[in-house]
Amino acid sequence: MDDDVIVRREERGLISVLTMEYRPYNLLGPTLIGAIAAEVTAAQEAGSRAIVLRSGLRHFSAGADVALFGSRIEEGGRSQGAINGVDFLKLLELLPIPIACRRDARQGDLDARAAPRRGHLRALGSR
Numbered sequence: 001m002d003d004d005v006i007v008r009r010e011e012r013g014l015i016s017v018l019t020m021e022y023r024p025y026n027l028l029g030p031t032l033i034g035a036i037a038a039e040v041t042a043a044q045e046a047g048s049r050a051i052v053l054r055s056g057l058r059h060f061s062a063g064a065d066v067a068l069f070g071s072r073i074e075e076g077g078r079s080q081g082a083i084n085g086v087d088f089l090k091l092l093e094l095l096p097i098p099i100a101c102r103r104d105a106r107q108g109d110l111d112a113r114a115a116p117r118r119g120h121l122r123a124l125g126s127r
Contacts, residue, residue: 016043029065054102
C-alpha cells in the first residue's frame with residue numbers, strides 16, 4: 001500500500017470505488033476532502049454511473065481534524081484547501097450520479113450513518 005495515497009480510485013465496470021487511506025484516521029480536513037473531490041470529479045469524467053466511498057482503514061472516519069481549528073480561527077474561518085467544506089458538500093449534492101458510503105461491521109464509529117440522506121448520497125452497511 002502506497003503511504004502517499006490519500007484516496008485510491010478503482011474502476012469496477014461502470015462503478016468507481018473510492019477508498020480513503022488518509023492515515024491514521026481519515027480525519028476530515030482540506031487534505032482529505034480535496035482528495036475525495038478530485039477523485040469524485042475524475043470518476044464522473046471517466047463515465048462512472050455510480051461511486052462507492054469506503055475506508056481502507058479501521059474506521060470510516062474519526063471526524064473533523066480538530067488540529068486545524070486553531071489555524072482556521074486565526075484565518076477568520078477561511079480555508080487554505082483546494083476546496084472548502086461548503087463547496088465540497090455542494091459537489092456531492094449536485095453530482096448527477098449516486099454516491100454510496102460503504103461501512104464494514106468492524107467500523108463501529110459514527111461514520112457513514114451520519115451522512116446526509118438527501119439527494120444521491122446513501123450510507124451502506126452491514127447492520
